[in-house]
Amino acid sequence: MNLSRKTIVVTGASSGIGAEVVRLARFHGATVVGLDRNDPMLSLDGFVKADLSRPDAIDAAVRELPERFDALVNAAGVPGTVDRDIVARVNYLGLRHLTEAVLDRMPAGGSIVNFASILGGEWAARRDAHKQLAATVGFAAGLDWLAANPVPQETCYQFFKEALIVWTFQRSHELFMQRELRMNCVAPGPVFTPILGDFVTMLGRERVEADAGRMKRPAYGDEIAPAVLFLCSDAARWINGVNLPIDGGLAATYV
Ligand SMILES: NC(=O)c1ccc[n+]([C@@H]2O[C@H](COP(=O)([O-])OP(=O)(O)OC[C@H]3O[C@@H](n4cnc5c(N)ncnc54)[C@H](O)[C@@H]3O)[C@@H](O)[C@H]2O)c1
Numbered sequence: 309m310n311l312s313r314k315t316i317v318v319t320g321a322s323s324g325i326g327a328e329v330v331r332l333a334r335f336h337g338a339t340v341v342g343l344d345r346n347d348p349m350l351s352l353d354g355f356v357k358a359d360l361s362r363p364d365a366i367d368a369a370v371r372e373l374p375e376r377f378d379a380l381v382n383a384a385g386v387p388g389t390v391d392r393d394i395v396a397r398v399n400y401l402g403l404r405h406l407t408e409a410v411l412d413r414m415p416a417g418g419s420i421v422n423f424a425s426i427l428g429g430e431w432a433a434r435r436d437a438h439k440q441l442a443a444t445v446g447f448a449a450g451l452d453w454l455a456a457n458p459v460p461q462e463t464c465y466q467f468f469k470e471a472l473i474v475w476t477f478q479r480s481h482e483l484f485m486q487r488e489l490r491m492n493c494v495a496p497g498p499v500f501t502p503i504l505g506d507f508v509t510m511l512g513r514e515r516v517e518a519d520a521g522r523m524k525r526p527a528y529g530d531e532i533a534p535a536v537l538f539l540c541s542d543a544a545r546w547i548n549g550v551n552l553p554i555d556g557g558l559a560a561t562y563v
Pocket of ligand 1: 319320344346358383385386398423426499502507
């Protein structure tokens with residue numbers, strides 16, 4: 309994988325999968341700038357500390373990012389055990405706000421990779437709602453739509469990962485046609501990171517045990533990072549608007 313001369317911005321760089329993406333990208337020669345609310349414990353070429361749940365903080369962070377970069381990996385995320393307002397802000401509205409704010413910094417051929425989840429797989433069941441939310445322009449308009457269309461706490465993680473997939477499908481087409489940028493999602497299954505336990509709490513024992521019987525084990529973060537960086541690389545230049553499962557085949561067993 310050739311990432312030399314590429315500059316990549318990675319959100320959620322300070323932990324879990326984002327940190328593995330940082331390590332592998334640097335190994336393959338990329339210049340990597342991390343963005344996270346927590347300080348990083350790994351080598352980076354630059355770091356911006358920011359809270360991605362607040363649009364003003366995102367705007368301030370954008371001013372500190374490089375003038376030009378080739379890829380944006382949106383790995384920051386929170387589990388559904390935190391308040392649904394924060395899940396909405398970090399996993400969807402903030403991700404969208406950051407992405408829209410940096411498009412002018414990305415040259416033709418640039419790539420955006422959004423972290424969805426295997427838990428976003430049922431997006432088609434709520435397609436109309438997700439398209440309505442995707443049609444809102446800006447963070448505040450998204451919050452207004454959510455105030456009028458409340459999302460249950462119990463399924464908020466699934467809802468906003470689904471919404472991210474639908475927004476990615478729709479927006480990626482415009483970005484490719486108008487700016488020659490690509491945008492894709494990845495959909496990991498369970499991964500050994502600090503929030504894996506939150507997913508067990510969130511989903512309940514029955515679902516977790518059912519899934520456990522369908523897979524060898526959860527993934528390690530370094531089994532997710534290579535596919536993410538492939539999507540950032542020029543080798544993926546004709547891959548746009550996909551939601552790529554990285555789950556050891558788990559989603560395929562739901563058929
Ligand atoms: N671990 C899994 O099983 C799993 C499965 C599918 C998808 N995912 C997704 O993968 C992505 C990475 O998750 P992970 O497992 O590496 O979790 P993690 O908790 O290890 O890492 C998430 C990172 O996001 C950062 N972050 C959270 N809220 C933030 C905010 N408001 N502002 C800035 N940074 C913030 C955290 O500080 C942390 O460094 C997430 O989007 C998650 O939803 C994880």
